[in-house]
Amino acid sequence: MKLRRSVDRGVRILFSANAVLAAAVLVGILLFLLIYGIRAFIPTSAFDPEDPLTHPVKIISFLFGTRWNPDAYGQPRYGIVPLLLGSVITTFIALLLAIPLGIASAIFIAERLKGGVRIAIKMLVELFAGFPSVVIGFFGLILLGPFISRLFGVASGLNILNASLVLAVMSLPTIISVSEDALRVVPYSFREAAYALGASPWTTALKIILPAARSGILAAVLLGFGRAIGETMAVLMVAGNAPIIPRSLFDPVRTITTTIAIELGESTFNSIHFFALFALGFILFLIALGTNLLAESLIKREKRSFTL
């Protein structure tokens, strides 16, 4: 009996240690990005007043600088603005498409589909969420790129429009499945009450269920945003990647994620450039973490509002 009790206690401690370990990964990522990123802003051991490549970046010119050009002879520039703008613009256009399409799909699945068909469609959506991003990027590169270039008569189809379309498609599964969950959380009694008052299923879905699920749906939008702004490989393949402030839909664009992917390999370890890329990663991490925490609290709020 004593042995069984101590086995029981040991198992509990072992299991909890693993949960703590998993949670510690988040703290680890935060710390490492911070420690590495911050070194772009303080003089390193290689600091040489004569060599501008070793000069630390000023935080102001990092956050508000409008040029990202680490290789410039004489005066490397580490302004995050064009990259942040690239990420935000592509994500914004993607969501402009994906939000209405995703929510419409979610309403249809939640209110109209039942049993096997519903499960099959949800699985297909989940399946696409797990598609390798290089495969989607490849598709955008060889099919969407030439199509855009021909349709609009522009020299290259690798631009903001292409990246936004690819990101729209990639954030759709997230938006669909999270909004669908949010709609299903609304108790069935809401629908019965509306039907009893003579509302049609259509009116019920739009006027009763959708507003009741609004915080969950907002969470879906946020998670879709997080998915789109963090995507790397697909954007890398279709965005054209010039680190300039774009002027039209057909300009190439460089995002935060793709800058890290392109430049980390060619930057020398312990250089200002290397650490500046970690600073970019830290910004990306903060955006993703903030989005997720907010989305999580919105989902919780919706669930709480239906429990008496």
Add this chain to the structure above:
Amino acid sequence: MMKEPPPARRIYRKLFISNIGFLFLAIPLFAFILFIAYMIFYLFSNGINVLSWEFLTKPPVQGMTAGGILPCVIGTVYITLLSLIFSIPIGVLAAIYLAEYAPDNIITRIIRSAIRSLAGIPSIVYGLFGVALLVRGIGIPPSVLASGVTLSLMNLPWIIATAEEATHAIPGSFREGALAVGATKWEAIRHNVLPFAFPGILTGILLALARTMGETAPILFTGVSYYTSGLPQTILHKFMALPYHLFVLATQHDQIMKVRPLAFGTAVVLLILVLTFDAIAFIIRLRIAATNKWQV
């Protein structure tokens, strides 16, 4: 004094309008499904004639303009399996803790929230973390090991989420039955919960496996290579991987058009691998739904 009920025709008209409305909502969903189907069809119809026994069993030759993709398949299998060796035990144990033991207090809430947030961290950030912690911090060279561990950190929260859900779905009465006849909590979980939660946990692991195989960003700087001669000798060697190989053939190679068929072939092989594991996972999930009456 009661008002006349509306004539049946008016009700029918109302329902008709309602159905037309839903029909409009269905259009984007069906467009999306058609898009997915077309994409798969397009890649397969272009890549299927490249597939051959040679393509799967030969290394790339002549500056990667001919030959096969054997080292990429092997590399992808290595890093995926290695990542699961780390993340399955940690993930499943953590999930059981969260589902069965964790008290409802602030610490548990922080742990759960941290693990959920991990799932939303962009994969390129995991790549940076892998470089900082494993390559520069611990001193593991960019290799199968460094990439495997980086990927395991990334798929850990996916495994925990599905395993916790699967464990949580087992009704309380299963545990109570064992506890009533004198079992300790662990014995109750071991004999009356885990056997029933196992298929659900397995589903999560298979989905994580499929997604891990297609990931590129986390391995970019932790060991994947443009080209290696031969297979990785040990887990401390660099390797080639299918998704990165596709990226290279599609955008980095200096004879892009010449290697396009090989890129299609690589995409198809990667897609077949990913879809196979997804399909197995979905079949298991459908069987759970069909056999376990307590799960809805």
